[in-house]
Amino acid sequence: MNYLDLDLDLTEEDIELKSATHRFAKEVMRPIAKELDEMTPEQVIAKDSPFWTFMKKAYELGYHTILIPEPYGGMDLTPKQQAIIYEELAWGSVGLAVALGVASFPSFGASLVAEEVLIEKIIEPFCACKDASIIGCWGITEPDHGSDTLLPFHPIFSDPNIKAQCRAKLDGDEYIISGQKSAWVSCGTISTHCALFCQMDQSMGMAGGAIFAMPLDLPGVSKGAPLNKIGQRDLNQGEIFFDNVRVPKDYLIVGPEAYEAILDITLSATTALMGIFAAGIARAALDETLEYAKNRVQGGKKLIDYPNVQQKLFHMFSKVETTRLIARAAFIYNQNTSTPAEEYSNVAKVYGTQSAFDVCNDAIQIFGGNGLTKEYLIEKLFRDSRAMLIEDGSNDTLAIGGGHKLIHTYPRLD
Ligand SMILES: Cc1cc2nc3c(=O)[nH]c(=O)nc-3n(C[C@H](O)[C@H](O)[C@H](O)COP(=O)(O)OP(=O)(O)OC[C@H]3O[C@@H](n4cnc5c(N)ncnc54)[C@H](O)[C@@H]3O)c2cc1C
Structure with missing residues (x-):
C-alpha cells in the first residue's frame, strides 16, 4: 500500500x-x-x-x-x-x-x-472471547425517541415532560427494567449483551437516565425481527424488548447523578468515530473512482484526461483528507480528556458523513451509467454512506446539539 x-x-x-x-x-x-x-x-x-x-x-x-x-x-x-x-x-x-x-x-x-x-x-x-460468542450492542434510541436521546446539556434533555419508553426502577438489590429499544439497535437481534441507556428519574427528563452493561439472557428479554434497509445491509439491526427484567445492581454503570456527563463523554467518542468511518468509506469511493477513470475510455480519451474529471477528483480528495483531519483530531482530543469538546466530534460526524455521501455521489457521476449497476462497488458505497447521515444521530439534530454547545462554551480570546 x-x-x-x-x-x-x-x-x-x-x-x-x-x-x-x-x-x-x-x-x-x-x-x-x-x-x-x-x-x-x-x-x-x-x-x-x-x-x-x-x-x-x-x-x-x-x-x-x-x-x-x-x-x-x-x-x-x-x-x-x-x-x-x-x-x-x-x-x-x-x-x-x-x-x-x-x-x-x-x-x-x-x-x-x-x-x-x-x-x-x-x-x-x-x-x-475469540469466537464472537459474546457480542454487545448499544441500546439508546427508542421508537418515540431518536434524536432527543443524543442531546445532553441541551434544554430538551432536561424537560420532565419527555418520558422515555424504557425505564428502570430499584427494587432491593435489583433494578427492574421495562420497555423497548428501537429497531435501529445495531447487532440488536444477535447480541448477548447490551449497553442499555434507559430512564431512571423521570422528574429529570432524559437527563435522569442510567446506563447498564447487562447480559441479554435474563428472563423477560426478547428481540424483534432483523431490519431490512437500503444501506449497510451487512449490519444486523433490530428491537430489544424488556418485560420486567430483573437486573442485579452490579450491572449498573451509572445512574441519574452522572448520566448526562458520562453520556457526553461516550458521545464525544462515538460521534467522532462516525467521522473516522466516514473518512474510510469516502477513501474507498475515491480509490474506486481513480481506478475507473484511469481505465475508462470515452470520446477517444481516458476519463482521467478530462479537466472536469480531474477537478471533481480533486474535490473528492479534499473531502477525504479534511474529514480524516478533523475526525482523527476530535477523536484523539476527546479520548484524552474528561471534559470533552463534543462540538468537535459533532463537526467530525456531520461534516464527515456529508462529505462521504458527496464523495460517493460524485463517484457515481464519474462512473456514469456503470455507477448505477451492481457490477461496481460504488453503488453500495453510495447506499452505505446515505445511512451515515442518520446513523448515531441525524446530522440535522447533531448540528443543533453542537450549535447549542458552541453558543454556550466556545472560548474567546478577549
Ligand atoms: C445505520 C444506523 C445504525 C444505528 N445504530 C444504532 C444503535 O446501535 N443503537 C441505537 O440505539 N440507535 C441506533 N441508530 C438510530 C439512530 O441513532 C437514529 O436513527 C437517529 O438518532 C435519528 O433518530 P430517528 O431515526 O428516530 O429520527 P428522528 O429523531 O425522528 O428525526 C428525524 C428528523 O426530524 C428532525 N428532528 C428531530 N428532532 C429534532 C429537533 N429536536 N429539532 C429539529 N429537528 C428535529 C431532523 O430533521 C431529523 O433528521 C442507528 C441508525 C442507523 C441509520
Whole structure:
C-alpha cells in the first residue's frame, strides 16, 4: 500500500497496524460484505452466513477490543492507532466496522467507570472471547425517541415532560427494567449483551437516565425481527424488548447523578468515530473512482484526461483528507480528556458523513451509467454512506446539539 498520511508523527508501529488492517479489510471484509449486501436480513445472521466468518476472524485478531484499555485485555492502542484501524475497517465495509464497534460497547461503557465487578463480569470475558460468542450492542434510541436521546446539556434533555419508553426502577438489590429499544439497535437481534441507556428519574427528563452493561439472557428479554434497509445491509439491526427484567445492581454503570456527563463523554467518542468511518468509506469511493477513470475510455480519451474529471477528483480528495483531519483530531482530543469538546466530534460526524455521501455521489457521476449497476462497488458505497447521515444521530439534530454547545462554551480570546 502506498498511501500518504499527512501526520508526520506516525510511528513504524502505526504504519504496520494500518497495513495489516488494510489487508484484512481488502481480503476478508470486502468480499464478505459484498455477499452479505445481496442477502436478506435473515440470511445475513443465519448460522452458516459469512457474517460469522468475518466476526470470528476479527475476534481472533483482537479487533473487537480496539476501544478497550490494555489492563482489561484490550489491544493496547493509542487513540491515534484506534482511529487508524477504524478508518481501514470502514474502508473494507462501514456496516461490518460498525458491527465490530458496537460489539464492544458494553465493555467500553463499563471501562469508563472500571468497577471491579464490571471488569470481571463484562470486560474480561469479552476481551478473552475469540469466537464472537459474546457480542454487545448499544441500546439508546427508542421508537418515540431518536434524536432527543443524543442531546445532553441541551434544554430538551432536561424537560420532565419527555418520558422515555424504557425505564428502570430499584427494587432491593435489583433494578427492574421495562420497555423497548428501537429497531435501529445495531447487532440488536444477535447480541448477548447490551449497553442499555434507559430512564431512571423521570422528574429529570432524559437527563435522569442510567446506563447498564447487562447480559441479554435474563428472563423477560426478547428481540424483534432483523431490519431490512437500503444501506449497510451487512449490519444486523433490530428491537430489544424488556418485560420486567430483573437486573442485579452490579450491572449498573451509572445512574441519574452522572448520566448526562458520562453520556457526553461516550458521545464525544462515538460521534467522532462516525467521522473516522466516514473518512474510510469516502477513501474507498475515491480509490474506486481513480481506478475507473484511469481505465475508462470515452470520446477517444481516458476519463482521467478530462479537466472536469480531474477537478471533481480533486474535490473528492479534499473531502477525504479534511474529514480524516478533523475526525482523527476530535477523536484523539476527546479520548484524552474528561471534559470533552463534543462540538468537535459533532463537526467530525456531520461534516464527515456529508462529505462521504458527496464523495460517493460524485463517484457515481464519474462512473456514469456503470455507477448505477451492481457490477461496481460504488453503488453500495453510495447506499452505505446515505445511512451515515442518520446513523448515531441525524446530522440535522447533531448540528443543533453542537450549535447549542458552541453558543454556550466556545472560548474567546478577549
Ligand atoms: C445505520 C444506523 C445504525 C444505528 N445504530 C444504532 C444503535 O446501535 N443503537 C441505537 O440505539 N440507535 C441506533 N441508530 C438510530 C439512530 O441513532 C437514529 O436513527 C437517529 O438518532 C435519528 O433518530 P430517528 O431515526 O428516530 O429520527 P428522528 O429523531 O425522528 O428525526 C428525524 C428528523 O426530524 C428532525 N428532528 C428531530 N428532532 C429534532 C429537533 N429536536 N429539532 C429539529 N429537528 C428535529 C431532523 O430533521 C431529523 O433528521 C442507528 C441508525 C442507523 C441509520
